[in-house]
Amino acid sequence: MNIKILSYIEDNSIESNFLQSIEWAEFKKKEGWNYYFLHFYKDDNLVGYTLLLEKIEKIFKIHYIPRGPNIKKIEYLPEILSLIEKFSKDNKASFLKIEPSFEYNESLLVYFKDYKLSHKSYQPEDTAIIYLEEDILKNIPSKKRGRVRNKSNLIFRETYNIESFYTLYSNTFKNKNFKGRGLEYFKDMKEFFKDDMKIFEVAQNKKIISSSVNIFYKDTVTYLYSGSDTSFNNLYPGYVLVYNTALFAKEKGFKYFDLWGISYDNESWKGFSEFKFNLGGKAKKFLGSFDYPINKVLYSLYKKLG
Secondary structure, eight states: OEEEEESSOSOTTSOOOGGGSHHHHHHHHHTTOEEEEEEEEETTEEEEEEEEEEEEETTEEEEEEESOOEESOGGGHHHHHHHHHHHHHHTTOSEEEEEOOOBOOGGGGGGGTTSEEOSOOSSOSEEEEEETTSOHHHHSOGGGGGGGSOTTOOEEEEEOOHHHHHHHHHHHHHHTTOOOOOHHHHHHHHHHHGGGEEEEEEEETTEEEEEEEEEEETTEEEEEEEEEOGGGGGGOHHHHHHHHHHHHHHHTTOOEEEOOOOOSSOGGGHHHHHHHHHTTOEEEEBOOOEEEESSHHHHHHHHHHO
């Protein structure tokens, strides 16, 4: 097997996540990351590729693969990992972090036996998926279905007003004591994803009471960020928002609606984890976050500084 380093994706037909897209790579570049697209060939046939992000933090050079590598067959993974590791060594990275897209299966852990399981992950380790090819309403628990029926005649619509979304979003994360993103983050994301980043909102009369940012990529829509006016919680605008976004995605032919992040352990995540299950989301656990130390001294120091 051999490797080719490019600044673009040579063949985008292999199944992958939006975190492996050229749009995400360019967006992260504006945030200070360099990037490479590593392509893997066997007998001159492309069998996989991955986006690899690179960032210098103080004295550390971090190599990071979000939700990759993307491969045609699992049996190619050992050789692909070896090529990635060699690339990171040749580029003098302090360590390599991989957060693969594989769903958790104990048998897959053997491929990462030379890695350290990391408790510091950049992406959610668990998520909830709405399978759009199924009956969306039927999968919502019967006692919760009334929340999406919109008895208050709330208006659901697409908007291009990032500022109105951000007002709701910023108030939400401040109320919950979360560390949120700044307005420029969303403006930059829109710059690169263009119409594949859609903002939906729910309004009562002229007042916007719930809003979300979603990424449309390949066969999946991802519900990335949201915010609601808590004084309207009795109208369940968040339920109306997500349910109608799912209907929109289904009508457009998408297969999956990723509700992006749940937690069984973090008490502060309990409310919105339940919210996602109440909308018919089905749990998906990723394989994990894995670190491959290259400079063991620097890696140990990085972990201590934590």
